[in-house]
Each structure stands twice: as structure tokens, then as C-alpha cells.
Amino acid sequence: MDPEELERRLIDCTRCGTCLKDCPVYHETLDEQYTARARVNLAKAVYYHGRFELGEGLRDIAEACLLCRACLEACPNKVDGPVFARLLRERVVERFGETAMRRAAFRGVLPEPGRVGWAAVAVRAAQRTGLDRFVGAIVTGSLATGSLAAGALGALPRLPARPLTRIHRPGSVLPPADRDGTDGPASNHRPKARLAYFHGCLNDRVFPQTGLAVIDVLRRNGYEVVVPPQNCCGLPASAGGDLAAARGMAQANVEALGRAVADWLITDCASCGSALREYGDLLGTDEARAISAKARDINEFLVTEGFDREGLGEVALTVTYHDPCHLKRYQDIPAQPQALLAAIPGLVFKEMRDAAVCCGAAGSFVLTHPDLAGRIGARKAANALATGADAVATACPSCRMQLERVTVRAGRGLPAPHPVELLARSYAAGDACRRERTPVDPARACQARTKASAG
Amino acid sequence: MMANREPAVDRAFLKELTRVVGPDRVLTKLESRYAYGLDATYHQAAPDVVVRVRKADEVSRVLRLCHREGVPVTPRGAGTSFSGGPIPLAGGVSLALQGMNRVLEFSPGDSLAVVEPGVVTGDLQRLVEAEGWYYPPDPQSADFCTIGGNIAENASGPHGVKYGSTRDYLLGLEVVLPDGEVITVGGRTIKNVTGFDLTRLFCSSEGMLGVVTKATVKLIPRPESKVVLLAFFKDWAQGGRAVADIFAAGILPTTLEIMDDVSIRTVEEYGHFGLRLDAGAMLLIEVDGFIETMDRQGRAVSAICEKAGAMEVRVAHDPARQAELWKARKVLSPATSRLAPTRVSEDVTVPRSRLPELVVRLKEVGKEVGLPIIVFGHAGDGNLHPGILTDERDPDKWARAERAVELCFKHTIELGGTLSGEHGVGFMKSPFLPLEYGERAIRLMKDLKGAVDPKGILNPGKMFPDPRNPLRAGGPAAGAAVGQPGPAGGERHGP
Ligand SMILES: Cc1cc2nc3c(=O)[nH]c(=O)nc-3n(C[C@H](O)[C@H](O)[C@H](O)COP(=O)(O)OP(=O)(O)OC[C@H]3O[C@@H](n4cnc5c(N)ncnc54)[C@H](O)[C@@H]3O)c2cc1C
Numbered sequence A: 001m002d003p004e005e006l007e008r009r010l011i012d013c014t015r016c017g018t019c020l021k022d023c024p025v026y027h028e029t030l031d032e033q034y035t036a037r038a039r040v041n042l043a044k045a046v047y048y049h050g051r052f053e054l055g056e057g058l059r060d061i062a063e064a065c066l067l068c069r070a071c072l073e074a075c076p077n078k079v080d081g082p083v084f085a086r087l088l089r090e091r092v093v094e095r096f097g098e099t100a101m102r103r104a105a106f107r108g109v110l111p112e113p114g115r116v117g118w119a120a121v122a123v124r125a126a127q128r129t130g131l132d133r134f135v136g137a138i139v140t141g142s143l144a145t146g147s148l149a150a151g152a153l154g155a156l157p158r159l160p161a162r163p164l165t166r167i168h169r170p171g172s173v174l175p176p177a178d179r180d181g182t183d184g185p186a187s188n189h190r191p192k193a194r195l196a197y198f199h200g201c202l203n204d205r206v207f208p209q210t211g212l213a214v215i216d217v218l219r220r221n222g223y224e225v226v227v228p229p230q231n232c233c234g235l236p237a238s239a240g241g242d243l244a245a246a247r248g249m250a251q252a253n254v255e256a257l258g259r260a261v262a263d264w265l266i267t268d269c270a271s272c273g274s275a276l277r278e279y280g281d282l283l284g285t286d287e288a289r290a291i292s293a294k295a296r297d298i299n300e301f302l303v304t305e306g307f308d309r310e311g312l313g314e315v316a317l318t319v320t321y322h323d324p325c326h327l328k329r330y331q332d333i334p335a336q337p338q339a340l341l342a343a344i345p346g347l348v349f350k351e352m353r354d355a356a357v358c359c360g361a362a363g364s365f366v367l368t369h370p371d372l373a374g375r376i377g378a379r380k381a382a383n384a385l386a387t388g389a390d391a392v393a394t395a396c397p398s399c400r401m402q403l404e405r406v407t408v409r410a411g412r413g414l415p416a417p418h419p420v421e422l423l424a425r426s427y428a429a430g431d432a433c434r435r436e437r438t439p440v441d442p443a444r445a446c447q448a449r450t451k452a453s454a455g
Numbered sequence B: 001m002m003a004n005r006e007p008a009v010d011r012a013f014l015k016e017l018t019r020v021v022g023p024d025r026v027l028t029k030l031e032s033r034y035a036y037g038l039d040a041t042y043h044q045a046a047p048d049v050v051v052r053v054r055k056a057d058e059v060s061r062v063l064r065l066c067h068r069e070g071v072p073v074t075p076r077g078a079g080t081s082f083s084g085g086p087i088p089l090a091g092g093v094s095l096a097l098q099g100m101n102r103v104l105e106f107s108p109g110d111s112l113a114v115v116e117p118g119v120v121t122g123d124l125q126r127l128v129e130a131e132g133w134y135y136p137p138d139p140q141s142a143d144f145c146t147i148g149g150n151i152a153e154n155a156s157g158p159h160g161v162k163y164g165s166t167r168d169y170l171l172g173l174e175v176v177l178p179d180g181e182v183i184t185v186g187g188r189t190i191k192n193v194t195g196f197d198l199t200r201l202f203c204s205s206e207g208m209l210g211v212v213t214k215a216t217v218k219l220i221p222r223p224e225s226k227v228v229l230l231a232f233f234k235d236w237a238q239g240g241r242a243v244a245d246i247f248a249a250g251i252l253p254t255t256l257e258i259m260d261d262v263s264i265r266t267v268e269e270y271g272h273f274g275l276r277l278d279a280g281a282m283l284l285i286e287v288d289g290f291i292e293t294m295d296r297q298g299r300a301v302s303a304i305c306e307k308a309g310a311m312e313v314r315v316a317h318d319p320a321r322q323a324e325l326w327k328a329r330k331v332l333s334p335a336t337s338r339l340a341p342t343r344v345s346e347d348v349t350v351p352r353s354r355l356p357e358l359v360v361r362l363k364e365v366g367k368e369v370g371l372p373i374i375v376f377g378h379a380g381d382g383n384l385h386p387g388i389l390t391d392e393r394d395p396d397k398w399a400r401a402e403r404a405v406e407l408c409f410k411h412t413i414e415l416g417g418t419l420s421g422e423h424g425v426g427f428m429k430s431p432f433l434p435l436e437y438g439e440r441a442i443r444l445m446k447d448l449k450g451a452v453d454p455k456g457i458l459n460p461g462k463m464f465p466d467p468r469n470p471l472r473a474g475g476p477a478a479g480a481a482v483g484q485p486g487p488a489g490g491e492r493h494g495p
């Protein structure tokens, strides 16, 4: 941020305290040092007046923020609290350096898809052989150039045997598919558009089923899908205050994605999506701005461009939805995922209380503040469970991990599929129905019941 | 003055505090203390230590300790004060009460609730409204300020016309005195004339006489229905006439808000509510009661406004439309804060009949000092919020704003009014106290303070003219005015 912009933004804060109202961290701690008002005014003291000597105490204050933007939404003067948390984090990194774990993650592992892969292999090995968190951390530490800490291991669910990029190798080009998802005559049709799919780290390594569903749904709807080579979107680094590392990752992606020459860049990860949309500002180049302009979230894309509804079959599930901060407040996509769910025959949608309150994962927050993240998550879990739903859909893999974990802890684990996975399931149900040649009431969707399990 | 102030606490003292509440709730790092040194004014002064209490017993033990050592203590709710109340001018302990946030009892049978001071006002309101009850004091900050702060400031809001202020709903209090002793005053009954009315004494005592640790508040049945009207007038004279006529007709509205032409225009630009830009004044009127009376009351108010010369009156009976009409008033603060880098907001109050005169004088003040002044507020109770548009970074403009404040106060007192209708004195208005009170009355207040707090440890530097006041001691403290980390916070790293 240039100094003038910074000064203008700092002076916007009238210290009214409205931002205390919806801040999940404040609600848990009731401690004012962890509020947007505190951070904005610390930033004001640090940057604007330049008289403030920083102590180590700043790290804690800077980091105890979910970057969820609830404060921005509440603020009558539209002061962007998270911007100042990030600013303070940058300052902490500048002055006191990064923690060893982060340095390893931002500089060692995340920029290199290969190393992310190695880390994942190591984590999986540790999980399979039942090594406890501590031993696991040592194993991953040595294998992945001293990377992921013990906490990360505890935070990860069981990893799948085959990541998405083993199924669809980087560089794969997938033609449009027939209505039943197979390579039929449609693959020779002119695609409606050429889409580059950005899966990010988590939907590659942890939830490949999301990527498969996205590719399946897009192909059925007449799109050609490219899976370009890519690396971490950089959000963990920029959120952590390591802008240099974030820029490095962004630049590598801008180059790789640029080469994919697609009409749109589609992602199914809310966090990656918001990062991609910020590349223009982060790098300030025309190429980066072009990538940002093309980046679209899959939910928004399908709802805006339309999708085949006739092929949908019944999915008899009761589902609630959790709004990822990075989708609702960072990308202004507040209703599209729910619209996808509503389109699925047989699916009963139940809104949960405080659906848009942060789940508490917030990237590395869950690692730096496990206790707080757990308490914030517990509220989320209680609200999700109170709906009686079979699943709590969400559009971000990081939220997904948290939701699946906190509902288990609350006594009844709920799966947290991406809405597009449920959409893909609905198409599959439609396929099954048509294969069985069940007479179809033309006015209604295919009635064949697939055995619905929420997983 | 404050620049050379030594920390009021030492290591041994901190250790004792830690023994009371545990290490996690004693904050000593400068970065942590900093947040507890500010409120909604443009000033700050970090305390030497923050103690986050959870129980009355902890409050008592902390105060006993401070009393013994002569360490200043400043109680703090949510820090939304407009008068500098929770800013620890003399350093020492910031006693953070937000963590005492339990609703202890809700008793429809006795129509009361018992709450801890850190309960957020809006949370209590929602809780009782769900059960058909109503806690009326409605500061606009209700969603984030605390009952304790409301009691200490005797807060009220737009509904004050009909429902009064916080003090009208206080039945009893538990208070920790500055020496750590715990007393209860008042009780659980609607009527209570036994002894001096200490409950009301502690109400609006701005955290200077004791720390409220429990409050018994009165609830009333939730009104069944309401009607909301928006009326546009050529000028304030017409608007003022409508206000007078509404009361004369025997109607007691819950709300009677007035906005001037600049406010109307600014709000319209901000939110596009379809307001009349040719109007010189706008009234937002709300009347409540039984459903059957709504139509009649709506028509009556409407007719009165038209007779007073209203160019247009809009009436809303359904809740969605009512919320829309209210919206124009609700966004007023953020909308107008864009008009200038800094808006100094006052809350002067005059007898209702003098309101149009006050507005004329306020506009003249604006011309005199060469700064725009916007005027809006609660016309029903004569409580206006003149907003002086200035720039905290420009010493000249800041000085002119301070001059404007002085003039506002002078005119208000001349018209038989008071310096503050809602926000309290703190140190923002303390230099002007002698404008409103005679020397003997001020001495009585000081005697009272001295009797309760002989060592003067509780919230020092407030209410009375005081050399510790960053506003007036040796001229405006530019540092404090532009929101720099006050010397108390910026130049030391604490104990
Ligand atoms: C946007 C905005 C709108 C506002 N609108 C209104 C309005 O419409 N009407 C109105 O009246 N005010 C209004 N205010 C002012 C403010 O919200 C009130 O004065 C409120 O009562 C302060 O409550 P608090 O919890 O923030 O207390 P604080 O600001 O933390 O403290 C206020 C004073 O109370 C003392 N105190 C706090 N808790 C206790 C306790 N338990 N025991 C003893 N003393 C205590 C403190 O020492 C201090 O002197 C507004 C403020 C803002 C920022």
C-alpha cells in the first residue's frame, strides 16, 4: 500500500468499536487487543506517526486474526481490518523474522509442487503406519526439508492414495463429455469455452474428489478443461506477512496459467480464488491483471453461465451450507453455492445459524491458535448439527477440513463436500436412472433413488 | 505532564495482581495495553497494566490492592465512550469488565433481569424481546457497548423521548467501592424509597465512585406494534412546529429524530433512499402501541406534519418498510463521517422549545469559526448532535474546531440547556463544567467523590477541571489530538 493510501485508510477509523460486534476472536476472548480497532490503531501508531517502538508482543496481536472480514462487513466506515493484520504481520516478519515453520513452508515447500508432493507422501506414510503426531513431525521434517510442524499433521485428514495430479497429469486437456460424462460424440463438438482449472494444493492432495467432480461437471456442460501446471496460490504466505514469497508464487502461476491460454480460469477453492483475484494488485503487471480478470469461482461460473438441469437425478440428502469467508466476503459470492444445492432434486436444504461466521480454520490460524480455532469451530459444529443435516457443504477445502474435524469432536462427524461434488452426484444419479430406463415424468427430474450416503 | 509520568505500578504489584486473576489476564506488554487506552474519542493513553476480571470477587481484590498502593484504576466496558471515560489518563490499571458477561437472571414474574456489567446491551435486549419483554435504553452503540458502561454514562438513545434513559430502568446495583468493599444498593422492587437513592448516584458516575459488578434492571412488556413516519419540511421552523404540535395533541412518540439539509443530502448520496433533496429539515417519527391504534396515530401525526407545512409525509406500517425509513437515520453517522477527515461530535441538549433557536445559533457558530457544522439529533428530547467537520491532522482546523465546541456549549447553556444529554463529561467536557454548575455545586460533587474515594484512585482526571486533562492543561495537546500514542503509551515499555 502506498503511504497516501495507507494514511487515508488509517484515518477512516473513528474508533467507534462497531467491529467488536461480529469478530469471532473477540467473542471468544473478550480481549480488546485482538480486534480490528486495536490493530488499525497500532498500525496507525507504527506507520503513520512512526514513534512507536515495537515489541515482540506485536506478533501475537498480528496473528490472532482470522482475516475473516466480519469486521469490515460491520464497520460503518469500511475499514479493512484484515489488511492491517497483514500489515502488522509484514512488519513482524521484517523485524523479528519468520518462525522456522513458516519459513520452511513459504520458502521451502509451498513454491515447489514437487516438494508439496513429498510432504504429502510423508504425511500419508506417517498416517498409515500409525506414527503419532510427534514422530510424524520428525519424519516429515526430515523428508520435506524441515517443513510441516506437528500441528499440521494433526490438522490433516487421512490423505488419499492418488492425488488429483496423478489422475489428471499437469498439462492434461479434457474435451467436452456426453451428458452421461463419457467421451462420446460430444468430445468432437466445439467446446463452449476452454477453461483452465486451478485446483490448488488441498484439492490436489487432500480432496481430489472435488477436482474430479469439477472436471466432470464442466465437461458434461460442454466445456473443454485444461489442467495447467501450477503451484501454491501464495495465500498462506501473503496472509502470513511474507509478501516476497507470495509474489514469487504468484509470478510463477501467472506465467504457467498464461501459457494455458484459456477463456476462463476456474477454481473450486475459495481461498485460491481470492488469491488469484488479487494477483493484479499484488504484482501490478498487465499479465497478472489478466489472470485476475479471468479467475472465477466454480459456483459463480455455473450459476451465471447456466448448467444442464435436465440431467440431474435425485440425491436424497439434507444439507446445510457454510459460507467460506474467502467466497462470501472476499469474492462477493454469497448465494451461488446454495443455488447449486437448491437445483438438486431430492436435496433438502436447511440453513444453519450464523452460516457466514468464520469456521475458525483460517489457514495457519488453526496451527498457531489451536485452542481458539477449536472453540470457534465448536460453535460452528453446534450450529451445523442443530440443523439435523447429513452434510455441511462448503466451497473451500480448508473450511472442509475444519468442519469435518470439529463435527467429529462435537459427537457426530459430518462430511463437508463441495457443492459441485453433490452436483456431480446428482448427474450420476440421473445417469443411473436413465440406464434403468425408468419412465421419466417429463415435468420432473429423474426419480431413480440412488442410495444416498453423505460421504 | 504525562510525558514524564513514571509507571504507577511495580513488579511486586504486578505479581500480586497475577495472584488474583492468574497470569493470562494480566496484560503488561505495550502492544496489548495500547488497545485499552482508547475509546471513540480522538485521544488515548495506555494504562500500565490491564487486568481482565471475571468475577466481582476479583474486582474487589484488585481494588483493595490498588487502594493500598494508591494505584489509579480506570474501569472499562467496551470502550465506546464519546467522552474519554475509559481512557486511563493517570495510567495505572485498566480494569476490563467485558469478560463479566453473564445474564444471571431473567424474571418475567418480577419483570426484571439481573446482569453482570459486561453484558452487551443488544444481547440483553434480544434475549428478553424473544420472550415478549423489552429493555428500552437504546444507545446507537447497543450492539457492542456494555450495560456497565451504559450505567456509568446513563446512556439513552432515540427511544428516550418516551422511554427515558438507563437510570429509569435501574432497580438495584452491586458496587465495589474504591477500597474494595462490596455494597448493594436499591433492590428488586419497582418502588423503593429507603435511604438516599444511591442507585441513581452510581448511575452516570462515570466510573468514578465505584465499579458496578451486578445490575438489576427493570423490564417492561414489549409494545405490540408501531408506525413509522418520515416528514420533509422547508426549514427547521416548520419542523420545530410539528414537533411541538405532536406533543400538544397528546401523542407521545417513541422517537422524534431530526436531520438538517446537509445531513439529508449526505445520507441520500450515501445510500439512495429517495429522500427529498429540496427539504431543509426531515423528521423521523415513531409511535408505538396496540395494533388497533396504529392507523389512527399514523393519520394524526401525518395531519399535524402537513398542517405545520410538510412538503411530504411517508407512513410505514409494515416492518420491512419501517426498517427502510429508519435506515436513513441509521447510516447518518458513517455517511457524514465521509464529509471531512474528522468529525467532532457533540451532544448538547436544550429544552425542546428552544431547539430551533439552538440550530440557528449552531449554524452561526459554523460560519464564525469557518468550519461546516451539520446538525441532527433527537428533537423529541432537545438532544442535538452537532457535527463539526475538521481535520485532526491540521492544527489550525483543529483549533477552530475546539473553538466551535466552546461556542456550542456557551449557546446551549444560555438557552437553558446542558452540555451533555447522553455521552457524559469524561475529560472531553470537564473544562466546561463550571459553565453549567456553580462553584458550590461542583464542590459538593467533589466532596462526594472525596468521601467515597479519599485517595482519588478511581478514574482520576475526569469530570472536573484537572491538570491531567490533555485537552486543556497547557493548551490543546497536539499529540493527543491527532491520536498519537499518548506519551503514556508511546515512550516507555512499561514496568
Ligand atoms: C457509534 C456510537 C454510537 C453511540 N451512540 C450513543 C447513543 O445513542 N446514546 C448514548 O448514550 N451513547 C452513545 N454512545 C456512547 C457510548 O456507547 C455509551 O456511552 C456507552 O454507554 C459506553 O459503554 P461502554 O461499555 O463502551 O463503556 P466504556 O466506554 O468502556 O466506559 C464508559 C465509562 O463507564 C465506566 N464504566 C464502564 N463499565 C463500568 C462498570 N462496570 N462500573 C463502573 N464504571 C464503568 C468507564 O470507566 C467509563 O468512564 C455511542 C458510541 C458510539 C461509538
Ligand code: SF4
Pocket: A012, A013, A014, A015, A016, A017, A018, A019, A020, A036, A037, A040, A074, A075, A076, A077, A078, A079, A081
Ligand atoms: S475499524 Fe471501523 S468499526 Fe472498527 S473502530 Fe474503526 S471505524 Fe469503528
Ligand code: SF4
Pocket: A022, A023, A024, A025, A026, A034, A035, A036, A064, A065, A066, A067, A068, A069, A070, A071, A072, A081, A082, A085
Ligand atoms: S478479520 Fe475476523 S478475526 Fe480478524 S479482526 Fe476482523 S472480524 Fe476479527
